[in-house]
Each structure stands twice: as C-alpha cells, then as structure tokens.
C-alpha cells in the first residue's frame with residue numbers, strides 16, 4: 001500500500017515516536033471498545049425497566065439481555081439505577097481514554113514537528129546561496145511553520161482515526177451482522193457511494209490546498225520583504241504603495257482560501273445526506289421488524305445507536321482523507337526543501353584547507369549568477385601571504401563577487417581558486433571558512449548583544465578576547481555609552497547602532513577571529529571622514545597583529561595577516577601594499 005505523501009515526508013522524523021504513536025493508537029482502540037458498550041445500558045433499561053410487564057409480552061417478544069435481567073430478577077428501579085451507573089462509568093472511561101490518547105499523540109506530534117523543523121532548518125542553512133537568492137525568506141518561514149503544522153495534523157489524524165476507525169467500523173459491522181444481518185447490509189449499502197465521493201473530493205481538496213499554500217507562501221515572502229524595509233517605506237512615504245502590495249497578495253490568499261474552504265465544505269453535507277439515507281432505510285426496515293415482533297424496541301434502538309457508531313468511523317475515515325489531502329499539499333512544499341540538493345558540496349575526499357602560508361591565487365576564474373551572463377570572466381590575481389591587496393574599481397564590476405568566490409559561497413563556473421596551491425573545491429568548507437575573517441559590505445549583525453555579535457567571529461572567543469577585539473576595532477568608543485555596555489542587545493540586524501558603529505562591530509568580529517586572511521568589503525563606504533579614519537585605524541590595528549590570538553587569550557601576536565579588501569576609498573587603499581585597479585569587467589590577467 002502506498003503511504004500518503006504527508007506521512008512519507010514526516011516518516012524519518014516520526015520514526016523515534018512510533019512507540020508513542022502505537023500506544024496512542026492502542027488507547028483509541030480501547031476507547032472504541034468502551035464506545036461499543038455504550039448503547040447497552042440504555043437497551044437494558046428500555047427492555048427490562050421501562051416496557052410493560054404483562055407475562056404474555058415477556059414471553060412473546062425478544063428483549064435485550066433477557067438472561068442477564070432474569071438472573072438479576074431485580075426490580076425495574078434497580079435495573080434503571082444499574083443502567084444509569086453503567087452509562088456514567090462507560091462515559092468516564094471513554095473520556096479518560098480520550099485524554100490519555102490525546103496527550104500521547106499530541107506530544108509525539110510536537111516532537112516530530114520540532115525534529116522536522118530542525119531538519120528543514122539545517123537543510124536551509126546548507127543550501128547554496130543561488131538557491132537562497134531565488135527563495136524568499138518569508139516563504140521558507142511559512143514552509144517551516146504552517147506546512148509542518150499541516151503534516152502534524154495528518155500524523156495526529158492518522159493515529160487517532162485510521163486504526164481506531166477501522167476497528168470500530170469492523171466491530172460495529174460484526175455486531176450489527178450478529179444482531180440483524182439484513183439491517184447491517186442495508187446500513188452499510190451507502191459505504192461504496194461514500195468511498196467514491198471521498199476519492200473524488202480528496203483530489204479536488206488537494207489541488208485547492210496546494211494553490212492556497214502557494215499563495216500563502218507568496219504573502220509571507222512579500223510581508224517579510226516589506227517589514228524588513230519598513231524604514232525605506234516610511235522614509236519615502238510609500239505606506240500606501242506597501243499597503244497596495246500587501247493588499248494584492250492578501251486578497252489573492254483570501255480568494256484562494258475561500259475557494260478551498262468551499263471545496264472542503266461541500267463535502268460535509270454530501271456525506272451527511274448519504275449517511276442519513278442509510279439511517280432512514282434502516283429505520284423503515286427495522287421498524288417493520290418491530291411491528292412484526294421480530295425485533296424489540298430496545299433492539300431497534302441498539303441497531304440505530306450502532307448505526308450512528310458505524311457512521312462515525314465512516315465519517316472519520318472520510319475526514320481523514322480530507323486532512324491527508326491538505327497535508328499532501330504541504331508535504332510537497334516541505335519535501336522541496338528537504339530534498340533540495342542545490343548546495344556547495346564537500347567532495348567525499350575533501351581535506352582540511354591549508355593554513356595559508358604561501359598565498360591565494362585566482363586562476364582564469366569565470367562566474368555568473370545567471371547562465372550565459374558572466375560577472376567575472378577569466379580573472380587572474382595572485383596574493384602573497386602577509387600581503388594587503390586592495391581591489392579598486394567601479395560599482396558592479398564584480399569586486400564583492402570575487403570575495404564571495406574566495407569564501408566559496410558560490411562555486412566558480414570555470415578556472416580555479418587556490419589556497420597554498422590547493423583548489424578550494426578540494427578543501428572541506430568548515431576548515432576553509434576558518435581561514436577567512438569576512439567583513440561584508442552590509443555588516444550582517446544578529447539580534448543579539450554587542451559581545452555576542454563580536455563572538456560570532458570565533459566560537460572559542462573568551463570574554464577578554466571579545467573586549468580586546470572590541471578595543472582594536474574601536475567599538476569601545478560607543479559601547480561604553482550603551483545602556484549595558486557590551487551586553488546591550490542590538491535589535492534585529494543591529495538596528496540600534498549607526499552604520500559606522502555596525503561596521504566597527506563587524507570589524508571586531510573579524511579581529512576576534514583567528515583566521516589568517518581578512519576579507520573586507522567596502523568597510524568605509526558611506527562613512528564621514530572622521531568615522532572612516534577611525535575604521536581605517538581599526539583595520540590597521542587588526543591586520544597588523546597576528547592571526548587571532550585576541551580571540552582566545554586576549555593577547556596579541558606577531559605575524560601579519562593577509563588582507564584582500566574591496567573599496568572605492570583612496571585613503572583606505574593607501575594602507576594596502578598593492579592596489580589592483582579594475583576599470584572594466586574583472587577580465588584578463590592582473
């Protein structure tokens with residue numbers, strides 16, 4: 001049997017929870033047993049406590065539990081009391097089993113959800129930047145939260161519905177057949193009709209839900225983009241424009257969700273009408289049996305109660321197909337993330353990156369973000385260890401791109417980049433990234449404290465190392481004025497700092513890093529001359545010392561770091577040993 005897509009996708013995360021899910025299923029099956037016993041107290045009461053007791057009737061018509069009642073030889077009141085007590089007890093048992101199964105299955109589902117989200121997050125973090133360039137972060141968040149939630153609904157429904165409903169269906173059907181085979185067959189005659197309807201409906205629901213989830217993902221993507229740029233929106237007075245963009249997406253989601261609800265809602269009356277026809281048929285035929293004396297009123301009540309109990313799992317199973325259809329649409333979106341193989345991969349025989357003792361070399365490197373549109377074309381560059389090289393050139397020529405290629409955030413399309421003569425693609429990425437301290441153009445600060453942001457540059461950084469790096473990068477100058485000094489939270493993206501302050505935190509992050517090579521992307525861009533002067537001073541201090549002893553011990557060493565910096569700033573370029581001026585596309589030998 002083919003597993004529903006939602007369960008196949010949740011499978012690996014669900015495996016450790018199988019015992020809990022099996023236990024929950026067992027509890028629900030026990031609940032089914034208790035539910036099956038529930039009509040009996042009522043039938044006993046009707047047949048032995050409430051009906052007229054003429055001796056002729058009592059021998060002529062059958063009655064529920066006549067042997068049991070005879071052995072009790074009890075007064076009608078005692079029978080009534082016993083029936084009432086049994087009813088309460090059975091309901092209590094059903095309730096307790098409900099509670100225990102719900103707790104077990106919901107707990108297991110939450111753990112599965114957490115593990116699925118972790119797997120997706122890990123996958124996302126390791127996918128190539130090309131993939132991230134295409135995928136919107138809001139869309140990813142929507143997949144990680146809403147779509148995973150839908151998968152969990154399927155896991156819960158499958159556990160609490162599939163097995164118990166199947167058992168209930170079989171149990172009730174067997175009882176009904178034992179009771180009155182004719183009524184049982186009449187009652188179940190509507191099942192094939194329901195099954196055909198359910199299959200057709202499931203396909204429609206899945207298509208409608210897929211469209212709805214895609215549109216919701218687009219809304220999440222657009223919202224994240226607008227929220228991230230709230231400053232630009234306000235500064236340009238474009239709140240109306242932002243509202244219009246949001247409104248268009250929001251309306252699209254509303255329309256498509258309403259259509260999906262419509263498809264979904266049509267199912268309920270359809271199923272109810274078919275089931276009501278079944279009940280009506282049994283009422284007519286069963287009523288005739290009562291009139292002919294073949295069935296007692298109590299027995300007819302039991303049959304009708306069982307029929308209700310029979311239809312409840314039928315309804316449950318068809319509802320399950322709806323939940324699975326919804327989850328199926330989400331499963332495709334979750335699987336797209338989990339199965340995406342667009343990544344800068346380590347080779348199976350990847351080796352630790354060399355320690356950068358001789359230098360770095362770009363050898364006829366070509367690269368483009370889109371096929372057929374090279375940004376970097378046959379670019380050559382040699383950097384000797386300990387040297388400070390500056391790439392100077394007009395905007396958009398590919399300077400930042402060359403730093404990204406050196407970090408192997410993207411793989412080159414042609415040519416190669418060597419570190420101490422070893423191709424970057426032969427090195428494992430973790431050790432390769434340890435060789436570089438990167439200060440990006442946009443400082444990429446986290447929603448964390450100043451100290452935590454600096455320590456991001458070196459996972460072994462001590463507090464003393466962080467403070468020393470902060471001093472080197474002139475973070476001290478403003479950190480002392482912050483409410484909690486180095487422990488002041490910076491807000492999302494470091495929003496509480498000025499542009500120059502953010503850059504200095506990013507420089508401190510590079511200063512705390514033990515990496516032998518520093519990559520600086522426009523570290524003085526858009527700074528006033530005084531701030532730019534401070535940053536240049538910080539860079540001098542940071543690159544003159546050694547490779548990261550500040551990170552762990554707070555001391556300063558002796559060997560000089562290799563630096564590749566990109567800038568338009570001639571003052572910054574002046575501190576370089578060599579300036580490579582790029583005045584056309586990054587092409588040809590340099």
Ligand SMILES: Nc1ncnc2c1ncn2[C@@H]1O[C@H](COP(=O)(O)OP(=O)(O)OP(=O)(O)O)[C@@H](O)[C@H]1O
Nearest residue numbers: 133369370375393394395396397398399400401402
């Ligand atoms: N993620 C991306 N996807 C597609 N194209 C990109 C991407 N990043 C950069 N580009 C394009 O690549 C070209 C080089 O960009 P890059 O950022 O390397 O230039 P740069 O020389 O550093 O410019 P600047 O001095 O303005 O920072 C530009 O034309 C840019 O539009």
